[in-house]
Amino acid sequence: MQDVQNTPAGIPLAIDRVGVKDLRFPLLVQDRERGHQHTVSRVDMFVDLPAHFKGTHMSRFVEVLQDFSGILDYPNFKNLLREVRQRLQAHRAHLSFSFPYFLHQNAPVSASASLMDYQCTLHGELDDADQLRMFLQVQVPVMTVCPCSLAIADEGAHSQRAMVTMNCRFAGMLWLEDLIHIGQHAASCQVHSLLKREDEKFVTEKAFATPTFVEDVVRNAAHQLQSHELISWFRVEVESFESIHNHSAYACIEAPGSQTGAGQ
The missing domain is CATH 3.10.270.10 (Urate Oxidase;)
Known part of the structure; x- marks a missing residue:
């Protein structure tokens, strides 16, 4: 044929x-x-x-x-x-x-177990020289509370979900759990799949005690990625799905990691 x-x-x-x-x-x-x-x-x-x-x-x-x-x-x-x-x-x-x-x-207070x-x-x-370039990307949903809204409002503040997307070039065994942990702790609070009432109280109070702009979240994540011993390059993006605006807020940092020049 x-x-x-x-x-x-x-x-x-x-x-x-x-x-x-x-x-x-x-x-x-x-x-x-x-x-x-x-x-x-x-x-x-x-x-x-x-x-x-x-x-x-x-x-x-x-x-x-x-x-x-x-x-x-x-x-x-x-x-x-x-x-x-x-x-x-x-x-x-x-x-x-x-x-x-x-x-x-596990939920923070009741310890109710679930999968996320x-x-x-x-x-x-x-390439044809048998050189491999690998990139690992993880998306981590989080919660943010607006610092400006919290500062000017007599009661409450607007809060919303956001997505932290980390894309990394690395050397060695970079665990998915490491990147997920970085994303979870970059914002006002992490997102859970199962919460009881006592957990909801804890999560809400924790988030309002740690208000974060989208700029704060991307800097927090970038700081941890840049110091990670296995990462040679990264790009971290944060999109906040604003609850009182008809748009999303966005921030991005792309930079070399601690292992610049290394990587598979």
Whole structure:
């Protein structure tokens, strides 16, 4: 049969990334407390395409993924990228796993147990020199109380949920739990999945005792990321879903970490 993908392109322009998006695949990820946990990932897989090829072979991405063990660690991740690059005869391969990660959580007063989920993404790029660049992203929901509103109001202040998104390049084993902890403690209060009345009282009073602007939250998180011994670069973004405004408040810091020049 004719290999149409390998015929000359009508417009000979190189393509930076071509491939498949939104595949679903089961994963086994490392859990610091319990060893590992099962989850389901959304997978994106891309390669570069030279100008002289009309197209890539999309089915090969799926074939490579079907042979993957599903155990997400550094050796398996790099080998999967290497296999994508080789099977597609590319110079550079890109791979992303996006998945919910669950932590067991106890309410602050009643100690009621529940599971809290955090959206995570592991992204990697492998070039033809076999150099791997990895980035880990975690989204952590939090609560903020506005310092200005609290200072000027006779009663109360406006409060809202916010999202802390941290994207890091790193060396060694960077635990998801470390990033989640940083996000949780950057704002007025962390968000819980299960609260009794005594817990709600505690959470509300704690949040109002620690009012934070979106600028405070992004600086608090950046300070911790910058001092983390395994992080060589980071970008932290905070979006506050304002409760009394018809818009969100936003702040971002991108900077090198303590391990500048290092990283996988």
